[in-house]
Amino acid sequence: MPVATKDVLRLATVGSVDDGKSTLIGRLLVDTRLVADDHLDAVAAASERRGVGDLDLSFVTDGLRAEREQGITIDVAYRYATTPTRKLVIADCPGHVQYTRNMATGSSTADLALVAVDVAAGLKEQTRRHLVIAALLGVRALVVAVNKMDTVEWSRTAYERVVAEVGALAAVLGAAPVVAVPVSALYGDNVVERSARAPWYEGPTVLEALEASDAGAWERSCGARLPVQWVLRQPGGGRTYAGLVSGEALRVGDAVTLLPAGVETSIRSIRYGGRALDEAAVGIAADVELDDETDAGRGDLIATAPLPRVTRELEATVCWFGDEPLELTGRRLRLKHTSRTTPVRVRAIEGLLDVGSLEVADAEALATNEIGFVRLATAEPLVVDDYREDRVTGGFVLVDEASHATVAAGMVGRPPFATARR
Amino acid sequence: MTALAPPATAPGLDHLDALESHALFILREVVAECERPVLLFSGGKDSAVLLHLAAKAFAPQGLPFPVLHVDTGHNFPEVLDFRDRAAARLGARLLVARVQDSIDRGRVADPGALASRNRLQSVTLLDAIAEHGFDAAFGGARRDEDKARAKERVLSFRDEFGQWDPRRQRPELWRLYQGRVNPGEHVRAFPLSDWTELDVWQYVARERLDLPSIYFAHERPVVRRDGMWLAVGEFVQPRDAERVEVREVRFRTVGDATGTGAVLSGARTLEEVVAEVAAATVSERGATRGDDRFSETSMEDRKREGYF
Ligand SMILES: Nc1nc2c(ncn2[C@@H]2O[C@H](COP(=O)(O)OP(=O)(O)O)[C@@H](O)[C@H]2O)c(=O)[nH]1
Ligand SMILES: [Mg+2]
Numbered sequence: 001m002p003v004a005t006k007d008v009l010r011l012a013t014v015g016s017v018d019d020g021k022s023t024l025i026g027r028l029l030v031d032t033r034l035v036a037d038d039h040l041d042a043v044a045a046a047s048e049r050r051g052v053g054d055l056d057l058s059f060v061t062d063g064l065r066a067e068r069e070q071g072i073t074i075d076v077a078y079r080y081a082t083t084p085t086r087k088l089v090i091a092d093c094p095g096h097v098q099y100t101r102n103m104a105t106g107s108s109t110a111d112l113a114l115v116a117v118d119v120a121a122g123l124k125e126q127t128r129r130h131l132v133i134a135a136l137l138g139v140r141a142l143v144v145a146v147n148k149m150d151t152v153e154w155s156r157t158a159y160e161r162v163v164a165e166v167g168a169l170a171a172v173l174g175a176a177p178v179v180a181v182p183v184s185a186l187y188g189d190n191v192v193e194r195s196a197r198a199p200w201y202e203g204p205t206v207l208e209a210l211e212a213s214d215a216g217a218w219e220r221s222c223g224a225r226l227p228v229q230w231v232l233r234q235p236g237g238g239r240t241y242a243g244l245v246s247g248e249a250l251r252v253g254d255a256v257t258l259l260p261a262g263v264e265t266s267i268r269s270i271r272y273g274g275r276a277l278d279e280a281a282v283g284i285a286a287d288v289e290l291d292d293e294t295d296a297g298r299g300d301l302i303a304t305a306p307l308p309r310v311t312r313e314l315e316a317t318v319c320w321f322g323d324e325p326l327e328l329t330g331r332r333l334r335l336k337h338t339s340r341t342t343p344v345r346v347r348a349i350e351g352l353l354d355v356g357s358l359e360v361a362d363a364e365a366l367a368t369n370e371i372g373f374v375r376l377a378t379a380e381p382l383v384v385d386d387y388r389e390d391r392v393t394g395g396f397v398l399v400d401e402a403s404h405a406t407v408a409a410g411m412v413g414r415p416p417f418a419t420a421r422r
Numbered sequence: 423m424t425a426l427a428p429p430a431t432a433p434g435l436d437h438l439d440a441l442e443s444h445a446l447f448i449l450r451e452v453v454a455e456c457e458r459p460v461l462l463f464s465g466g467k468d469s470a471v472l473l474h475l476a477a478k479a480f481a482p483q484g485l486p487f488p489v490l491h492v493d494t495g496h497n498f499p500e501v502l503d504f505r506d507r508a509a510a511r512l513g514a515r516l517l518v519a520r521v522q523d524s525i526d527r528g529r530v531a532d533p534g535a536l537a538s539r540n541r542l543q544s545v546t547l548l549d550a551i552a553e554h555g556f557d558a559a560f561g562g563a564r565r566d567e568d569k570a571r572a573k574e575r576v577l578s579f580r581d582e583f584g585q586w587d588p589r590r591q592r593p594e595l596w597r598l599y600q601g602r603v604n605p606g607e608h609v610r611a612f613p614l615s616d617w618t619e620l621d622v623w624q625y626v627a628r629e630r631l632d633l634p635s636i637y638f639a640h641e642r643p644v645v646r647r648d649g650m651w652l653a654v655g656e657f658v659q660p661r662d663a664e665r666v667e668v669r670e671v672r673f674r675t676v677g678d679a680t681g682t683g684a685v686l687s688g689a690r691t692l693e694e695v696v697a698e699v700a701a702a703t704v705s706e707r708g709a710t711r712g713d714d715r716f717s718e719t720s721m722e723d724r725k726r727e728g729y730f
Contacts, residue, residue: 007433036705037703039708042708063722064588066589077572078615080616109596111429138428232481235482273478273481284435284439337598339451339454390427395595397595406600
């Protein structure tokens with residue numbers, strides 16, 4: 001019967017290619033019996049046809065022809081799983097450096113990173129890059145699956161070495177305390193079923209760690225935000241402003257400021273899908289009526305205190321995905337931030353982040369998949385918060401004017417771990 | 423300490439409200455950013471939910487785009503009735519692009535009277551998109567349907583040949599949906615990307631949505647073929663050794679009537695369907711779609727050609 005409402009956890013797999021991310025997700029879904037019978041049969045048939053054993057678990061998510069031929073993940077696969085306590089939205093991400101943009105796509109909407117590390121190989125450069133990107137994107141919670149324990153005879157020393165390495169990096173990156181689990185994704189140890197091979201391990205299985213994570217909890221530090229997407233004309237002549245609420249809930253009677261204009265007013269009424277609400281929770285696509293006449297439109301922002309700032313100059317962190325480098329005199333770009341799109345110029349490239357040392361070096365350009373710090377000037381004013389205060393009002397993308405391709409993920413502000421080492 | 427950005431998931435939000443809100447957001451975003459959107463409407467449950475969401479997103483105004491049915495000509499009459507009823511109720515402008523016209527004009531070869539026209543629809547669809555100059559097409563596809571769909575962006579770019587290239591998808595960060603294209607190109611927009619079959623049915627039950635009657639258990643003559651129950655009628659005739667039986671069935675998906683299987687079911691109410699879907703161990707397409715069974719990557723191959 002109607003399944004009761006459950007708390008949703010969005011997670012992304014993170015880590016270097018071949019450390020076992022897809023196998024881990026396949027194992028998680030198969031052992032919780034969340035793969036449909038016909039899908040499982042199809043995975044078995046595809047495994048046999050490609051001569052990779054009875055059941056290649058990575059094929060549960062690696063569904064493209066090229067992925068199965070090459071035995072790699074190229075783009076993010078989304079899977080949906082309901083456990084007795086939680087709904088999981090799983091983004092299985094690729095590990096290769098050339099698919100970093102796809103990994104960023106999968107992680108940008110995640111609350112938790114499920115990190116796979118091959119215990120025999122240790123923490124690779126590419127895993128460090130992914131952890132840094134996940135931290136930049138604001139993924140605070142980490143569950144580390146120390147994988148392929150079968151290849152080191154379940155050595156506790158090897159496990160603890162990896163846990164220490166990841167833990168040290170996570171601490172520098174400002175992540176929440178790491179939960180680590182020794183697993184063999186291939187054989188199914190400690191993923192869903194508890195293993196007898198590591199009697200020294202008393203912590204949770206991967207599934208238990210995901211179910212217990214409090215990644216949804218968050219201390220609010222900014223006010224309510226409603227970026228106006230669309231204006232709805234009501235019978236009788238009134239107007240309501242539609243958008244997705246972020247930051248904090250919005251209530252009838254709240255004193256709000258319409259930005260960038262700076263008009264102070266208050267919320268007269270809130271509607272959701274035609275019915276009246278007293279309060280619109282974060283994540284609700286509400287439309288609101290204001291107490292004063294305004295000329296608000298798409299691209300404007302309705303906010304409660306503490307207010308975001310209005311600016312045409314941004315100090316920002318960018319992950320560059322363009323095929324050609326980001327340069328001061330490079331291709332023409334525009335910037336999309338909330339519901340506003342504006343021409344943008346790169347005023348300065350202020351540094352390049354070395355993902356290994358976390359040091360910032362001078363740079364003239366950012367190559368594909370590099371992370372750097374830039375100063376941007378926009379044609380129109382933007383209404384922004386620091387990314388660390390609000391993912392919605394702090395995040396933006398850069399778009400190539402000629403091809404309309406999305407070429408960068410941008411975050412307002414700089415992460416503390418990088419500036420500290422400059 | 424507030425170390426890093428807040429979670430993407432809002433705690434405490436009802437999950438159907440979260441899915442609905444995300445879909446309303448996508449609908450509004452695409453309409454605001456694209457010049458000529460269209461909503462693809464098959465008369466199936468997913469497109470019925472999509473149409474309902476579109477009406478909600480822009481109420482009290484009407485739909486700011488037309489609705490397009492790509493008609494294989496192999497229809498269940500209950501679905502055509504529903505299509506016309508649903509469009510009329512919302513005052514939607516209904517366009518119909520017929521695969522038969524594509525056959526008559528020589529755009530595609532005629533596969534024969536009783537053969538599936540599922541794959542041919544891509545040509546009819548792309549021709550209609552070009553003819554009307556649409557730059558965005560909303561579809562009801564969900565990522566839980568198929569392993570290739572599981573890889574697709576919410577806003578999915580199509581080149582001037584209508585092709586999906588899974589190796590060159592645009593990055594899609596957060597909920598910053600970016601749908602601009604050059605002339606001749608378009609995007610497909612999938613507001614139900616994150617919905618599962620169960621979510622759709624729970625939502626249909628919550629909103630008490632009207633659907634074609636074939637989604638609910640009824641008696642009908644069927645034959646067993648390729649492991650599926652096919653409805654005997656204009657488009658499916660029993661072959662030599664096949665025995666026609668009257669069974670209590672319902673449809674889990676609605677497609678080309680020559681290749682869409684029914685499932686044995688006694689679920690006659692919304693609540694019974696929700697319970698049945700929650701307990702199902704076979705996927706929706708696995709139970710009902712003939713053409714997805716024979717090739718490992720049939721959906722990917724069709725999508726590359728411009729399929730829904
Ligand atoms: N021995 C062993 N091999 C594993 C384990 N997990 C994954 N593998 C293998 O490692 C390879 C890469 O796995 P895959 O899941 O594709 O890695 P991904 O690139 O991180 O997604 C495959 O050959 C897997 O079978 C494990 O726990 N033990
Ligand atoms: Mg993989």
